């Protein structure tokens with residue numbers, strides 16, 4: 001079958017799921033990645049099941065760079081690019097920040113946050129922590145791919161003591177969706193992305209932020225920065241937790257106008 005007919009078939013079979021421009025984009029991604037017709041047809045079948053194209057091609061772009069993703073890791077989101085951008089801006093603004101920063105990312109997933117921060121702060125010692133051994137393996141392969149040395153640790157953050165002292169920057173995009181919000185989550189997210197990357201365990205959707213605030217109290221150096229991505233519905237509650245440990249805090253909206261980040265200086 002020629003490329004034009006294959007593209008028409010994409011249009012016909014995906015039009016109930018996606019807009020025309022989305023189908024064009026998906027076709028470009030799939031045909032740019034696979035060459036054989038059988039592979040493209042198999043990808044089309046997976047798209048029909050609502051599987052995210054990033055898992056089909058095994059890659060996702062974040063902050064202008066390509067990263068390996070598998071169903072063991074969350075597909076990095078544009079809001080998290082904004083979090084990284086905020087971190088880089090705030091690091092540049094802090095006059096007492098030396099080159100040799102210690103940066104810790106909690107819930108590192110595919111490793112996108114520590115890898116981009118390390119690329120922009122090459123003298124920093126950067127840590128990435130995750131409970132999932134599969135995620136840590138993906139994060140390590142991404143660090144290798146981008147030639148960055150990151151200290152990855154596989155541990156359950158909620159049940160462990162904090163592994164690094166005197167931290168300059170504590171950053172995290174932890175699981176923050178509550179079980180009550182389950183019915184609002186789209187099929188392609190719920191059916192394919194790791195549950196424990198999306199949902200906070202148990203009844204308290206702020207469980208990670210409580211621990212992050214406590215660890216900021218004990219392990220972030222005075223003048224250090226904490227930056228977290230948050231549940232848009234819990235902006236003020238999350239801010240309150242960091243108000244208790246920081247001298248200055250801000251609740252910041254994402255580009256869609258939702259409360260999405262809390263930034264604090266201790």
Ligand SMILES: C[S@@+](CC[C@H](N)C(=O)[O-])C[C@H]1O[C@@H](n2cnc3c(N)ncnc32)[C@H](O)[C@@H]1O
Nearest residue numbers: 076107108109130131156157158173174175197
């Ligand atoms: C929302 S995802 C963020 C992934 C990545 N940082 C990103 O922004 O694309 C949350 C991550 O936290 C990890 N996680 C969940 N529970 C954890 C725990 N108890 N300790 C450490 N990491 C945990 C998940 O495996 C997942 O990779």
